[in-house]
Amino acid sequence: MANTVILGAQWGDESKGGTTDFLAEGADIVARYQGGDNAGHTIVIGEDKFVFHLLPSGVLHPNTVNVIGNGVVINLETLFGEISDLEACGVEVGDRLKISSRAHLILPYHRIMESWDDLGSGLKLGTTARGIGPTYSDKMNRHAGIRVADLLDFELFQKKLDFNLAAKGYALDQIGGEIDRQALLEQYYTYSEQLAPYVADTPELLNDALRTGKRILFEGAQGTMLDVDFGTYPYVTSSNTTVGAVCTGLGVGPQAIHRVLGVSKAYVTRVGSGPFPTEMPPDLDEEIRGIGEEYGATTQRPRRCGWLDLVALRYAAQVNGFTGLALTKFDVLDHLDELRVCVAYRRRGEEVATYPPSLRVLEECEAVYEILPGWKQSTVDVRHYENLPENAKRYIAFVADFLNVPIALISVGKERTQTIVCNEDLL
Ligand code: GDP
Ligand code: IMO
Ligand code: MG
Numbered sequence: 001m002a003n004t005v006i007l008g009a010q011w012g013d014e015s016k017g018g019t020t021d022f023l024a025e026g027a028d029i030v031a032r033y034q035g036g037d038n039a040g041h042t043i044v045i046g047e048d049k050f051v052f053h054l055l056p057s058g059v060l061h062p063n064t065v066n067v068i069g070n071g072v073v074i075n076l077e078t079l080f081g082e083i084s085d086l087e088a089c090g091v092e093v094g095d096r097l098k099i100s101s102r103a104h105l106i107l108p109y110h111r112i113m114e115s116w117d118d119l120g121s122g123l124k125l126g127t128t129a130r131g132i133g134p135t136y137s138d139k140m141n142r143h144a145g146i147r148v149a150d151l152l153d154f155e156l157f158q159k160k161l162d163f164n165l166a167a168k169g170y171a172l173d174q175i176g177g178e179i180d181r182q183a184l185l186e187q188y189y190t191y192s193e194q195l196a197p198y199v200a201d202t203p204e205l206l207n208d209a210l211r212t213g214k215r216i217l218f219e220g221a222q223g224t225m226l227d228v229d230f231g232t233y234p235y236v237t238s239s240n241t242t243v244g245a246v247c248t249g250l251g252v253g254p255q256a257i258h259r260v261l262g263v264s265k266a267y268v269t270r271v272g273s274g275p276f277p278t279e280m281p282p283d284l285d286e287e288i289r290g291i292g293e294e295y296g297a298t299t300q301r302p303r304r305c306g307w308l309d310l311v312a313l314r315y316a317a318q319v320n321g322f323t324g325l326a327l328t329k330f331d332v333l334d335h336l337d338e339l340r341v342c343v344a345y346r347r348r349g350e351e352v353a354t355y356p357p358s359l360r361v362l363e364e365c366e367a368v369y370e371i372l373p374g375w376k377q378s379t380v381d382v383r384h385y386e387n388l389p390e391n392a393k394r395y396i397a398f399v400a401d402f403l404n405v406p407i408a409l410i411s412v413g414k415e416r417t418q419t420i421v422c423n424e425d426l427l
């Protein structure tokens with residue numbers, strides 16, 4: 001049984017959730033390995049729409065086990081909200097959810113500290129304001145981090161909380177962020193009781209599953225260009241979103257990974273600040289945002305839209321070792337007369353062949369485009385590759401050839417069934 005990583009190839013929102021849900025039909029386990037409730041993963045089944053921030057996107061399949069690994073940062077309010085929303089829809093999570101005792105917790109002061117960081121540096125990163133950066137900072141700093149296991153040992157939790165409230169007291173005072181210690185302790189005592197049944201030795205569970213030939217899907221959050229090392233730093237998130245995080249965020253060896261499926265839109269979107277060489281002119285940006293319903297699943301912010309950037313995508317394919325590509329939201333381009341794809345960058349009259357690590361260099365880069373003819377035909381009802389319009393096939397072939405990565409899957413609508421499997425062996 002192949003174990004497949006499903007991860008974002010761009011700046012997030014590539015439909016990792018939809019892709020994971022589609023593949024989860026044949027999976028035993030779906031595991032999240034990084035990020036937190038900054039993620040918003042949408043799944044549409046018939047008329048029903050689900051958005052998951054923390055729960056893995058396999059949870060709608062009644063026979064899957066869903067793992068939240070040590071690499072994830074957990075906001076318990078979000079988690080329990082999601083579980084009860086699902087239960088209200090008749091989906092029981094119960095013992096199908098397993099949470100790592102090593103995962104770190106996002107506490108209310110982390111969210112407040114995020115605006116303190118913004119103030120201090122003057123850098124407006126345009127984060128999701130979920131406290132992700134401060135939580136990962138505390139994890140790496142070691143003195144301040146609070147893990148799931150610490151919450152279950154409530155005396156230790158109380159000690160760690162007091163250390164944090166004292167250490168962060170000045171900053172919290174300055175920005176007027178008040179934490180009611182007693183109320184927080186009461187709330188977290190309740191959470192600790194609610195959380196206990198879900199906590200498991202997840203590396204043991206996953207490695208057992210590997211030994212017995214179960215199929216695991218590894219579901220990424222955010223996207224390659226938001227990776228803290230490989231993305232457009234500092235306009236990135238605070239975790240590694242690339243393939244290495246599967247091992248560090250779950251406790252499995254690299255042999256556990258058989259396929260790496262990069263998920264990319266047929267164009268590009270980006271939420272938040274940062275350079276974006278293929279950003280569309282305002283009219284087209286608005287048009288694509290309207291058709292693609294490009295508003296953040298977590299913050300509802302309008303997403304910036306751009307042409308497909310093959311320079312960035314080739315870089316993502318390389319960094320992650322993509323064995324296949326899922327090209328999503330293909331239908332959003334159905335109406336266009338012609339399409340641009342960025343095949344190189346140009347800076348000060350010279351071609352830049354690889355993705356620049358320097359933000360300053362990147363800001364000076366202009367996109368060099370290849371123009372391809374549109375197909376001007378609806379693809380929303382197409383279910384087989386052969387039935388796609390010729391110019392659509394041409395666009396797909398151009399992308400695959402440029403990247404030297406085969407196309408595994410195409411989505412032509414948000415509904416679960418609006419998916420074209422191009423090559424089952426790549427999934
Ligand atoms: P994720 O964060 O990568 O899981 O992606 P999001 O859920 O944040 O964003 C993807 C959005 O595109 C969601 O609103 C999906 O319902 C929608 N979507 C997914 N696939 C398609 C598709 O093929 N066509 C269209 N039009 N919308 C899609
Ligand atoms: P999914 O999993 C799109 C972006 C934010 C901001 C930057 C840092 O749904 O694809 P953070 O709150 O993580 O410190 O914000 O990263 N960002 C996302 N953009 N999709 C996401 O998740 C994102 N998670 C974070 O907009 O630019
Ligand atoms: Mg999203």
